[in-house]
Structure formats: structure tokens, C-alpha cells
Amino acid sequence: MAATANSQIISSTTENSFVKALAESSTLKSIPTEFTFPNDYTCSNPNSLPTVDFSLLISPDPDQRSKTLHELAGACEQWGFFVLVNHGIPESVLKGAISASLEYFDLPAEEKRRYEAKSPSDPIKSGSGSVINTNNHRIHLWRDYVKSYVHPQFHCPHQPTNLRDTVYEFSEKSRKVARTLLQGIGENLGLEKGYIDEALKLDTCFQLYAANYYPPCPQPDQAIGIPPHTDHGLLTFLIHNGVAGLQIQHNGEWFDTNSPPNSILVNTGDHLEIFSNGRYKSVKHRAVVNTEATRISVVLSNGAAPDAVVGPARELVERDGRALYHSMKFIDYVETMTSNLRMGKTSLDCIKIQDE
Ligand SMILES: O=C(O)CCC(=O)C(=O)O
Numbered sequence: 001m002a003a004t005a006n007s008q009i010i011s012s013t014t015e016n017s018f019v020k021a022l023a024e025s026s027t028l029k030s031i032p033t034e035f036t037f038p039n040d041y042t043c044s045n046p047n048s049l050p051t052v053d054f055s056l057l058i059s060p061d062p063d064q065r066s067k068t069l070h071e072l073a074g075a076c077e078q079w080g081f082f083v084l085v086n087h088g089i090p091e092s093v094l095k096g097a098i099s100a101s102l103e104y105f106d107l108p109a110e111e112k113r114r115y116e117a118k119s120p121s122d123p124i125k126s127g128s129g130s131v132i133n134t135n136n137h138r139i140h141l142w143r144d145y146v147k148s149y150v151h152p153q154f155h156c157p158h159q160p161t162n163l164r165d166t167v168y169e170f171s172e173k174s175r176k177v178a179r180t181l182l183q184g185i186g187e188n189l190g191l192e193k194g195y196i197d198e199a200l201k202l203d204t205c206f207q208l209y210a211a212n213y214y215p216p217c218p219q220p221d222q223a224i225g226i227p228p229h230t231d232h233g234l235l236t237f238l239i240h241n242g243v244a245g246l247q248i249q250h251n252g253e254w255f256d257t258n259s260p261p262n263s264i265l266v267n268t269g270d271h272l273e274i275f276s277n278g279r280y281k282s283v284k285h286r287a288v289v290n291t292e293a294t295r296i297s298v299v300l301s302n303g304a305a306p307d308a309v310v311g312p313a314r315e316l317v318e319r320d321g322r323a324l325y326h327s328m329k330f331i332d333y334v335e336t337m338t339s340n341l342r343m344g345k346t347s348l349d350c351i352k353i354q355d356e
């Protein structure tokens, strides 16, 4: 689901051996050279990341609601990232999604290889991954993944058998929460009620499930789980197994993220930047690895309908005097990004309208 920033992320096809197996080999003392990703991991700890209390956003008390809407607007504008609490999705669903996803990675390699990516439009994909950096070198990532399209059509690997129901429940509940957040965002942008639902065709919105598995790494300062990138879509939801690793960029500086149990980390994606005509920036983030513990993250990317043509909202263009982005069919954007035809430039850069 990742878009690109400094480098182009691609799904491995032919070199599809899993990093988990490599990390578990008893002789591994250092990373193979193809995993070397020179980077500066200097990072700050934020005193507090923005928090949005979902229960207050749906509160019948108008003061509570408008205060929370205001906090949501601030989080989207200033950070493009927030910790969502009291979202109403039961803890058992979040825990179930993590543990069933973990079981997926324990499957034999031949089972996971059934979902080796052959085309960007494959609804289920699994593998490890690599990037082509700006010097045209391929660098392998220290992570395995599985991804599947879960809405408007639901796809999911057949194994482990409990994955399907868990992912279904988590994705369905998350879609409702995402839609309420998006309606709040529409209000914050001063758009007519219902405009965002209609323009982005949210009834048939695209949703992608992804699980990322980062095994312990003997040289975490030389490798990367996922390099800096932005996400396609409107809002990405992320949960994890309590092991740190997600870092976000804010005002040019990198920050570690932390989140209380049972919360969801939410970030704004490329399509919210486009739709808001640049008011809400798609936040750049990366996943780093460590020597000690396996990290797993489960991600739901919430987008517009596959056939919705997403561009800046009409009213915002009128207000701003011009559109800052070209419009593009949502699924074309997602699949072009996944097909990795372009290097260096991000997908978002490609649809920015340049100043004359
Ligand atoms: O695992 C993480 O924390 C980051 C995952 C991510 O950025 C992605 O899947 O796009």
C-alpha cells in the first residue's frame, strides 16, 4: 500500500524468499549486502502526538463534538497523524487481527508463495519487498507482507482459517469509523454535508488490508523495514503488537510514535492531500527494525471508490482560485503506484500541477 518518497517501493516477484526464514537461520550474524540501506535514523520523541477521542466526535453534546472536530482539524493540518482512542472497535477484534496475521507468516513458504505478486491488480499479494533507490540500486527490505483488497469486494488468503473472519470484522468496523472521521473532515473543510460521501463514492470505497512482519535484525541501523513513503488513500489505520518501529516526519524532523493499547494510529494519505487541495499533507513515514523482537503491524488503507475520479474538491478549488492536483481515477493511482514504473518521483509529485 505504500507510495513512494525517497525511493520506489516494489513488491518482489522473482526474489521471493521470505525475510522471516532468513532471520531465523542460526548462522545469520550480519545482513546480506542486498539489505544494506544507508540511513540516518536520528529521531526525536514527541512529548505528545495528537489524540482524537472518537466517542466525543459522535457525542450528542454539540460543544464536545465541535471541540473534537477542532482537534481533528489540527491533527490533520499540523501532523497528518493522530492516535484514535475510544473508537468502539472491540479489543478482541484488534487482538484477533494481529494474532491471525501473525499465524499467516508462520505458514509454510509454499503456501505464502501462492500469492506472489504477478500483476499490480492482483487482489491478494504476499512476499517480502525491495526498493530501487535514486542511484538505481535494488535494496531488499527487512519485512515480509501480505495484502488483500477487502472492499468493495472482499478477498483474503484462505489460510490460516481464522484470518478471513477476523479481517472481515476489523475491516467492516474500521470502514464505519473512517467514514465518520471523513464526514468530520468534510465539515472541517467547510464542505456541504454529504459532499465528501458523494464525491468520493464512499458507499463503495476501496479498502486494503495489509500485514507487515519485521523479524529481529542483526544490524538494524543498516537495514530498513519500509523506507520513507506516503500512503495512497484517504486515511490509513494501523495497529501493532506493541513493538516500536513506526516513525513519522513532522516539520522535517523524524519522530518515534507511541500509542496506548487498544488505540489506532491514523495517518492522512495522498488522496486526502489531493481532495483538500493541499490543506492536509500526506504524511511521510517509515518502519525501522530492531535486534530483539519481532514487530507486526496490521494496516487498513481507506480510500475512495475504485472508479471515483479523485481531484481537489470543487468548492476548495473555487475558494483557492485553482486546483493544485490533477484528477485521476482512484484505482489507477493505486495500481500505477504498485506497478513501480516510475523511479525517484512520488506518485503524488506526478499529479501535482506545476506553477507556470
Ligand atoms: O509497520 C508500520 O508501522 C508501517 C507500515 C506502513 O507504513 C505501510 O504498510 O504502508
Ligand SMILES: [Fe+2]
Pocket: 001, 002, 229, 230, 231, 285
Ligand atoms: Fe505506510
